[in-house]
Amino acid sequence: MVLSLYTLGSRSFGMGLAVVLLVGTAVFGHQGQWAYTRHKDYITHRETDELSIQGHYINTTPLPKTDTSPRLGVSCLNGKFDAIVVYTGVLIDDEFGASPRVWTQIDHEKPRSDRAQPDLMAGSKTLKFSGSNNRLAGMKVLFAERYSVKVESYGKRVVEVEFDIPSDSSNIQKYCGVKPTQVNE
Numbered sequence: 001m002v003l004s005l006y007t008l009g010s011r012s013f014g015m016g017l018a019v020v021l022l023v024g025t026a027v028f029g030h031q032g033q034w035a036y037t038r039h040k041d042y043i044t045h046r047e048t049d050e051l052s053i054q055g056h057y058i059n060t061t062p063l064p065k066t067d068t069s070p071r072l073g074v075s076c077l078n079g080k081f082d083a084i085v086v087y088t089g090v091l092i093d094d095e096f097g098a099s100p101r102v103w104t105q106i107d108h109e110k111p112r113s114d115r116a117q118p119d120l121m122a123g124s125k126t127l128k129f130s131g132s133n134n135r136l137a138g139m140k141v142l143f144a145e146r147y148s149v150k151v152e153s154y155g156k157r158v159v160e161v162e163f164d165i166p167s168d169s170s171n172i173q174k175y176c177g178v179k180p181t182q183v184n185e
Contacts, residue, residue, distance in 0.1 A: 011074075034166075034171045046053075047075040049175040055163040058148065059164070070161035074142060078175035083130040084137035086149050088137045090159040092124045094118065103128060103150040104136045112136055116151060121143065127151070132175075141165070142172050 034051040041047075055070040073085035092100050100116035114136055127149070129137035140164070141147050150160040159173045173180055 013066060033166055033168060036171060036175070046077065048082065050074065051076070051171055052176060053166060055161045058150075058160040058162050059157070068123060070149065070159075070163075072141075074172065074176060075176055079175065079177045081132050081139055081142075081176045081178050083128050084134070084141055086127040086129075086137070086161070088125050088127065088149075088151065088159045090125060091152075092127075092151050092158055093153050100151055100153045102136060103148075103152070105148045106140055106144045107146055111148075113145040139178055142176075142178060143169060 005069065013137045032053055036051060037050045037052070039050060050073050054071040055072055067079070068087070068089040068090055071085065071087040074080040075085055084154065091175040101113055102119065103113045105111040112135055116132050118155050119129055119136070132139045137147070137149075144165050145167075146162060146164055148160070151158045169180060174179045
């Protein structure tokens with residue numbers, strides 16, 4: 001009787017472990033595709049193309065202030081690269097003298113950092129790195145394998161996210177006019 005209960009428990013454990021491994025592979029080990037969205041601003045009559053991928057949190061569990069999973073967006077305007085946008089889903093405190101700091105890392109390069117204030121957007125959950133040669137997130141991100149972003153405030157980590165960049169860059173080339181050969185020029 002005890003042996004059969006033990007065997008049943010180990011089968012359940014084995015099945016649970018298999019499900020966890022499969023889900024973990026599907027969520028974290030799979031390079032997805034860029035999702036495309038077209039945005040139209042009816043006030044300015046500007047249309048932008050956005051390509052985005054889902055990311056995941058690193059070294060932290062989503063906090064109570066989290067309302068979504070992290071997302072990396074590439075904003076393109078009139079067929080040209082405009083900005084890298086990181087939707088953290090976590091409130092980044094920039095009030096009362098806080099000077100949040102952003103650390104980014106592309107693949108295995110040395111991490112780079114700068115003050116977050118110029119890059120924080122309304123709502124303080126989003127970072128926007130404008131320009132193709134931005135030192136924290138320029139066009140080089142588009143053709144990397146992995147991109148990591150960490151935000152600190154008062155010396156403590158607020159959020160850390162990571163994105164596996166899809167190897168298929170055809171939509172980046174189509175909507176942003178950027179080719180891999182332009183990145184290192």
